[in-house]
Amino acid sequence: MKTILNISQIWYTELRGIIRDKGILIFILFVPLAYPLLYSYVYTNEVVRDVPVAIVNGCDNAMTRDMLRKIDASPDVKIIAECTDMEEAMQLVREQKAYGVVRIPESFSRDLSLGDQTHLGVYCDMSSLLYYKAILLTATNVSLDMNKDIKVEHHLAGTTDRADEVAKTPIEYDYVSLFNPQGGFAAFLIPPVLMLIIQQTLFLGIGMSMGNSREKYRGSVIRPNRWYKNPVNIVFGKGLPYFFLYLLLAIYMFVVVTRMFTLPQLGHYETFLVFIAPYLLSCIFLGMVLSSLVYRREDCIMLFVFMSVPMLFMSGLSYPRASMPEFWKYVSYIFPSTFGMNGYVRITAMGATLQDIKPEFCALWIQAGVYFVTACLYYRHQILSLVRKSKS
Numbered sequence: 073m074k075t076i077l078n079i080s081q082i083w084y085t086e087l088r089g090i091i092r093d094k095g096i097l098i099f100i101l102f103v104p105l106a107y108p109l110l111y112s113y114v115y116t117n118e119v120v121r122d123v124p125v126a127i128v129n130g131c132d133n134a135m136t137r138d139m140l141r142k143i144d145a146s147p148d149v150k151i152i153a154e155c156t157d158m159e160e161a162m163q164l165v166r167e168q169k170a171y172g173v174v175r176i177p178e179s180f181s182r183d184l185s186l187g188d189q190t191h192l193g194v195y196c197d198m199s200s201l202l203y204y205k206a207i208l209l210t211a212t213n214v215s216l217d218m219n220k221d222i223k224v225e226h227h228l229a230g231t232t233d234r235a236d237e238v239a240k241t242p243i244e245y246d247y248v249s250l251f252n253p254q255g256g257f258a259a260f261l262i263p264p265v266l267m268l269i270i271q272q273t274l275f276l277g278i279g280m281s282m283g284n285s286r287e288k289y290r291g292s293v294i295r296p297n298r299w300y301k302n303p304v305n306i307v308f309g310k311g312l313p314y315f316f317l318y319l320l321l322a323i324y325m326f327v328v329v330t331r332m333f334t335l336p337q338l339g340h341y342e343t344f345l346v347f348i349a350p351y352l353l354s355c356i357f358l359g360m361v362l363s364s365l366v367y368r369r370e371d372c373i374m375l376f377v378f379m380s381v382p383m384l385f386m387s388g389l390s391y392p393r394a395s396m397p398e399f400w401k402y403v404s405y406i407f408p409s410t411f412g413m414n415g416y417v418r419i420t421a422m423g424a425t426l427q428d429i430k431p432e433f434c435a436l437w438i439q440a441g442v443y444f445v446t447a448c449l450y451y452r453h454q455i456l457s458l459v460r461k462s463k464s
Contacts, residue, residue: 081299082309086281090313093284095369100277100314104321107269111262112333118256122150123206126161126170128193129154130178135218142214143174148206162195171197172207184222202257251336251421259336263420264389264413266325270318271355271409272380278314278359279372286367293364294454303451307444311356318355322348330420338423346426347415350436354408357443364450387413411435 090096125143129136144151152170155161164170175193183190194211196204252259285293294300299309326344330337366372385391386404393401404410415432418424426433 075302075305078299078302078305079309079312082306083312085295085297085299086310087313089284090277090281093281096277096280096284099273099280100317103273103276104269104318105324108262108266108325108329109332111265112258112329112335115256115258115261116333118254118258119148120202120206121147123148123172123203124152124170125149125172125174125207126164127151127154128156128158128161128173128175131176131180131182133181135181135184136176139176139214139218140174142217143210146210146214149210165195165197168197171200171203174207174211258333259421261390262329262333262335263417264384264387266329267351267412267416268380268383268387268409270322270325270352271383271407271412272376274314274318274352274355275359275362275376275379276372278310278356279363279366279376280369282360282363283366283369283371287369291367292454292458294451294458296458301455303448303455306451307357307360307447310360311353314356314359315352318352319348322352326420336421338421339419340423340425343419343424343426344416347419347429347433347436350433350440351408351412351415354436354439354443355412357440357447358408360447361443361450383407383409384413386410389413389417405435408436408439411439 090100127140129140140151140154143149153161153164155164155173158173158175161170161173161175165173173193173195175195177191177193180190180192192211192215194208196207198204249255282293285295289295294306300306323345326337326341326348329335362375363372365375383404386396386400386407387410388396388404411432415424415429415436418429418432422428
């Protein structure tokens, strides 16, 4: 009973301190509420459409004009200019009026009529992979579509329309894009970013609270209070306000944000709740451990904010994990975001169950246990230091 009373008193004291501190509230309340909406709104279009391209048509005839009509009719590309030479087209790319050039050589029709292979030149601005993807896929699909007609017309013409159809496509196939049907950027990026926002804002909120205590209590992170005597009680009491608040914020992200912006949501609500519990605990306890490096309120911003982009890279979602150096793989295991982002993406986009994400789920519980013990040892050290100071 005394332990529960101690934890309750610490929880109440910490919650009151959080509510009265506007800086902490910005990080743990405003940012988790606003950033998911901001990021999702920025990428709400999912894919780029009507990417402007320039055309250099060296063989102006009916076939090439038909090809250009098909390219322009595609949803991803828009022809903005037909240039006389490559220098004129590249000038449009340099001025960013166009993001690519499609060049049809002068020998295009002659090569085809002679039965030789011809070439279609596609030049893309690689400063943005989304532009590159749109232009290259459009040019490739139009070329493949025209290849079928050319093959039938010149080599495989049959006696019936059905024979021509079979000659065009001997093997019928269906292209199904799993887990991200629209091939959108928001469906790819936003789910892991939501988990990263939870971790980073927890680090910032706990770090600012720790820095505030050091400034107020002459370098100590423990209040001069009779309730702050047991390190286990302190860790639980300090962690409870963040756990319950972020449990509500995680539900808000999983339910409100994903439905508002039609992000993938194939997983079950119960699976998400069970999975998010160890993720929040490991983030909170690691935040307490890392905050031992914070001596002023502002230190946490310099210490934690720069980690956001590396955490996204090391998760293996933005860059293939199989191609990542072994050293960085092991470094990524330190942070809950690595397992949290991968598990959350598999739940929302793939409809995974707890059995499917068992490695990530177990890893988060292991992290929570290790960081809980580490945080308790740190607060025990702080208590002993406070006792020695009081005796001296």
